Amino acid sequence: MKEYWKSGLKKTRQRDCIFNILQNAKNPMTAIEIHSEAQKSSVNMWLSTIYRILDLFTGKGLVEKNFLVGDDIATYVLCSDMHSHFAVCVSCRKRFPMEYCPVGHVEPSGDFYVTGHKLEMVGYCKDCYIDRVKEGNI
Amino acid sequence: MKEYWKSGLKKTRQRDCIFNILQNAKNPMTAIEIHSEAQKSSVNMWLSTIYRILDLFTGKGLVEKNFLVGDDIATYVLCSDMHSHFAVCVSCRKRFPMEYCPVGHVEPSGDFYVTGHKLEMVGYCKDCYIDRVKEGNI
DNA sequence: CATCTAAATGCGGATAATTCGCATTAATAT
DNA sequence: ATATTAATGCGAATTATCCGCATTTAGATG
Numbered sequence: 001m002k003e004y005w006k007s008g009l010k011k012t013r014q015r016d017c018i019f020n021i022l023q024n025a026k027n028p029m030t031a032i033e034i035h036s037e038a039q040k041s042s043v044n045m046w047l048s049t050i051y052r053i054l055d056l057f058t059g060k061g062l063v064e065k066n067f068l069v070g071d072d073i074a075t076y077v078l079c080s081d082m083h084s085h086f087a088v089c090v091s092c093r094k095r096f097p098m099e100y101c102p103v104g105h106v107e108p109s110g111d112f113y114v115t116g117h118k119l120e121m122v123g124y125c126k127d128c129y130i131d132r133v134k135e136g137n138i
Numbered sequence: 139m140k141e142y143w144k145s146g147l148k149k150t151r152q153r154d155c156i157f158n159i160l161q162n163a164k165n166p167m168t169a170i171e172i173h174s175e176a177q178k179s180s181v182n183m184w185l186s187t188i189y190r191i192l193d194l195f196t197g198k199g200l201v202e203k204n205f206l207v208g209d210d211i212a213t214y215v216l217c218s219d220m221h222s223h224f225a226v227c228v229s230c231r232k233r234f235p236m237e238y239c240p241v242g243h244v245e246p247s248g249d250f251y252v253t254g255h256k257l258e259m260v261g262y263c264k265d266c267y268i269d270r271v272k273e274g275n276i
Numbered sequence: 277c278a279t280c281t282a283a284a285t286g287c288g289g290a291t292a293a294t295t296c297g298c299a300t301t302a303a304t305a306t
Numbered sequence: 307a308t309a310t311t312a313a314t315g316c317g318a319a320t321t322a323t324c325c326g327c328a329t330t331t332a333g334a335t336g
Contacts, residue, residue, distance in 0.1 A: 067205030067210070069256060072205070072212065074210065087250045087252070089250075090253070096249075096250060102241050102242060102243075102244050103240050103241055103257070104240060104242055105240075106240050106259070110264065111234075111263070111264050112225045112227075112234060112259065112261055112262070112263055112264065112267075113261045113262040113263075113264075113267040114225070114259050114260070114261040115228070115260055115261040115262070116259075116260045116261070117257060117258060117259045117260060118207060118257070118258045118260065119241070119255060119256070119257050119258075120255060120256045120257075121244070121250065121252050121254075121255045122252070122253055122254045122255060122256065123250055123251045123252040123253040123254065124250070124251040124253070125249070125250055125251075126248065126249050126250065126251075129251040
């Protein structure tokens with residue numbers, strides 16, 4: 001586990017738990033999802049605590065907060081993950097991490113100093129695509 | 139004005155108003171911003187009506203709904219606008235439409251059928267960048 | 277033009293995600 | 307071991323967004 005407590009944060013059971021969950025997560029998770037996941041590992045925490053910790057981690061740059069296409073709700077991922085980009089299936093609404101980034105070099109401009117970017121691909125996952133083909137929609 | 143009512147929607151004063159506002163908008167707008175803008179042109183409408191119309195337009199593909207970095211609130215833009223990508227200043231939180239798209243060709247993959255994408259650049263706008271330089275932060 | 281019908285809006289209440297405040301508890305520096 | 311500061315438990319408050327129903331309006335039809 002990355003040592004989040006090295007940045008002036010206390011190491012607590014609750015923070016460990018959330019960090020763990022995000023580290024094992026395959027996909028971006030909502031606060032609610034994190035909450036129920038935590039309960040499975042019998043770490044009971046209030047939602048307000050979860051939000052506080054997530055905000056804190058986000059502020060420290062450990063976690064990234066996203067609103068992915070079609071979900072009007074915040075999802076969180078560890079920044080340490082290689083993939084900070086996601087593909088979202090408009091049919092089943094699943095989210096898939098992307099391994100590479102198709103945004104090439106961004107040339108510097110006098111108008112905006114770019115420090116980073118956020119990218120989502122939108123479309124159909126393999127399963128939903130096959131279904132659509134079968135149904136003759138494509 | 140694009141003829142939104144050609145897709146089976148009735149043409150109403152309220153819809154005209156929202157369409158107009160979005161058409162004149164330089165930046166993505168929240169429902170609240172649209173609401174107060176509407177009041178300036180003395181078209182009074184309830185927020186629920188605005189949300190309904192925006193959802194409707196979004197469903198018809200006339201409007202795009204976004205949650206831009208750092209704003210935990212939905213913003214709306216006309217899809218007809220050339221620029222569907224935005225740069226967001228992390229300092230003043232202003233949003234700037236981008237004129238070009240640095241996402242190049244996305245090669246087809248067997249895992250995900252891409253129909254579109256959403257991109258945000260994050261960084262500092264010209265003014266905030268200059269301020270940071272002056273303050274010695276860069 | 278008058279009338280009719282489906283669709284849109286006014287209006288307010290409900291919902292649900294997120295944040296706030298404060299008392300209590302836990303973590304770490306001494 | 308103790309003191310100090312930060313974190314959490316707990317629930318209430320906030321706020322964006324959505325829902326339901328009565329009323330009104332747009333546009334089709336005679």
